[in-house]
Amino acid sequence: MTTTLPVASTVCCAPLVRAPLGAEDATRLATTLKALADPARLRLLSLVAAHEGGEACVCDLIEPLGLSQPTVSHHLKVLVDAGLLTREKRGVWAYFTLVPGALDAVASVLTTTGS
Amino acid sequence: MTTTLPVASTVCCAPLVRAPLGAEDATRLATTLKALADPARLRLLSLVAAHEGGEACVCDLIEPLGLSQPTVSHHLKVLVDAGLLTREKRGVWAYFTLVPGALDAVASVLTTTGS
DNA sequence: ACGGGTCATCGACACATGTCAATATCGACG
């Protein structure tokens, strides 16, 4: 294990602009946002979502990204650890899928129109 | 100028899970998300939003964050450069305010329920 | 004009991060 927690489900808490969020909540949210704050990872999420069946294996993602296979694997691991993707190994291939509601949870914390 | 562009208004584009977003769009989005992906900056946004009148000066933010004044000033600059905060100097004090719709723009890009 | 208070900038430092080449792991299939 390289990272810490199942974060995306821990994003929880208040809409950020309602109450001055504490240090712990801020750290958890920042951890999830750090996972998102990378061009390669954003494109990975986008590619997985747009791929047929909503799932894609590493081999599908290497070429469109233009990055090496280890780098792609690394980014995918970050996204899985952040709770944004799930990894399912079928035979030789590893299939990745969006975690339902994970991105929306982040979005809802950032939304200000909940007043 | 340390950074690049008025980003928050440039977040634009598609909801991320609709079409595989291009390299440029991914970079722009990542830039904005990087500005958000820090506990101190998240708490700053939260503190400013919760503060009386929706605005706060640096001196209001130093103590609740527990960081040095230069560090707070640095984080505020990052948020302003990202288009998430506005800075207005009145007399000796610098007042910061949330840019209306900036956070919501980021949130809408992340939302998947736009199908 | 002077001094005190608010904020920004600079320089330095430790640490995290993205990337790749090389290597390891592991399943499928002759």
Added chain:
DNA sequence: CGTCGATATTGACATGTGTCGATGACCCGT
């Protein structure tokens, strides 16, 4: 069993980032 092909892990490297102390710039009373 041996090999090939798909992923993951490791090690190394350059670069980016958060933090602070020191300093500079600015406004405002006195």
